[in-house]
Amino acid sequence: MQESLSKASPLSDPSRWAMRWSNFQRRYAPYIFISPFFILFLIFGLYPTLFSLYMSFQSWTPSDGWGRWKFVGLENYTFTLTDPMFWRSMWNTVWLGVFSGLPQHLIAIPLAFVIHMVLSRFKTFVTAVYFLPYITSSVAIALIFNTLFATHNGVINLVIAHLNTWPLLGALLPDQNINWFTSANIKYALAVVVVWQFTGWNTLLYLSAIQAIPKDLYEAAAVDGASRWQQFRYITLPLLRPMMFFAVSLTIIGNMQLFEQPFVLLNGGASTATPGGQTATMYMYRTAFEWLEMGTAASIAWILFVFIGILTYLNHLVFGRAARGGE
């Protein structure tokens, strides 16, 4: 600025220094204070993301060492998109997404309504109980369910065997122990685990949304003679739409990235049930760390990213727009 015009040494002029310092503080200090986030984000967020994008155009075996990669253009993408194993894992993922995602919401919404209307006095306790599975480690959960689903002495099969002795119900149930860890059955077991784990989380989301709905709406409806069901159908459900958009988006993202539960239940991929229960992220992990094809794994990650983007957009079309239109 004007420094060049001043003949006096800057050191001799304390007021100028003070001004500069305050100038500096005003201009840059906020950036310095906020910088830890950006530094961490650059190192652990942006850099790996960009690196994986770069990697997806290369062929690289990590055990060869850093820098020994070879540019292959779109080969990784064309390989993955024509890979039957990838599509099988995608099919498993989508199947699980629907059969473990849908029930979560179909249970959580009425559950939240019931907790709010009927159990309001025990709300905190009940919510905590439902929320507990969400904060429990997925690995611990998968290990416990592993024991529950065991073929020969798992509790679930023992219950089925017991129900079998009942007169009417017995005819509907298989008379042999079900092996849950076959390719065909593992999906159901996985869906049960996921529903159990995440229903509480969604209940909490919906409960907080229901609490935000003005009480007078219900009171007015009650005065007009609306039943509980009508209140739920014509007040709660429409006003929950924005939260539905949010919760369903989270479920889509979470379910498309399902990893720990199948990974532990399938013994890290060593199980014979692997083909039926292998999700896309598990397939990506194995491509990277067991087959050491880093480039192909990176391309799977990006294909999955695009896929999740499309699904979230579709969800936005269903819930998001409607939510805004309803306002």
Added chain:
Amino acid sequence: MKRTLTLLALLAFCALGLAQKTTLTVAVFPNLDDSLKAQIPLFNKKFPNVEVKLVIQQYADHHNALTTALATGQGLPDVAAIEIGFVGRFAEGQGFEDLNKAPYNASQYKRLFTPYTIAQATASDGRFIAMPTDIGPGTFFYRVDILQKAGVDPKSMMTWPGYIAAGRKIKSATGAFLIADAADVAWINIFATTPANNSPYFDEKGSVVVDSPRFVRAFELARNIRTAGLDARIGAWTNEWYDAFKKGTVATQFSGAWLQGHLQNWMAPETKGLWRVQQLPEGMYASWGGSFYGIPTASKNKALAWEFIKYVTTTEEAQIAGFKAIGAFPALLAAQNDPSFAEPVEFLGGQQARLLWRDAARRVKPLKANKYDRIAYEILGTALSQVLDEGKDIPSALAEAKRLIERRMR
């Protein structure tokens, strides 16, 4: 003046450093670490100034960490333990020292080891990346009490049809299953029938052979056992698997010799005296497992690392110490002549099982590692479960597997 002082201080520091111990880092997984813990005091008698630091991680974590470290060239140990499941992949990579070359010149030691282990650690271009330390000769474990109850002579199970026939007898007489998972029978047939110096899935030219008759037979045997309801459909290394061994609901198991150590130490110690071993049916010999030690190219203590590896793999006392600690079957031939090999194994009812395993180890054919072995193994595993669980027919499952493996060989 100031500079001279700094220099002097630096020199003094270096001198101190020289007098101090050199640290050698060795990355290893359980329970191979227990075998090392028994060997290190012996090694320190020869090299008192070397402090061996063990970096112990679980099996999968250890190999993942090693892969990541190799990828970045950072954080590599001086000596890395490598399990058989990974040695082929690491051999094909460029991250380990070629021990054939100077200053290692490992060729002179190769004849000291069980022959097939050398082939396992050799890359297709001839580089030799790791020294073998223990091996897993395949054997046939059976529960003598169950077989007696069913009136089955274990000798009658030495052919596959005889094995299945015995299974039916066992199932009807005792209710016990013949084997935990029918797939095991397929795998041992695949491994044991591999021609010498081939990969199990690829021929000498590297073409995929998974649709050849030996695979069809292996798959058929497994399917026969499954359709007869003779396998418990229990995956290995699950709680149900351990439970089956404890309760005796499974009569036989094919495995490496190391299974005896696991059964005795933690899986089913209370079944002591009830197990016996014999060779695999139809004169088959196969290896299950084994461990190696290699030197990462980025290691800073290569000379010392080599001394350490040479000590634990080529000296009898170290190999015997490891054998006594965890039952790790020595890869070193000389160690296999130790008198302790003739000792009866109490867990196996006093059987001289180690002589049997030694015999098996010496008959196993050398296999060649292929870069795509692991992928082929998993694709074939999927095909096998499609045949066993989903009723897919064998020829089309194998044809599909062949196609998938070929796709992967880019």
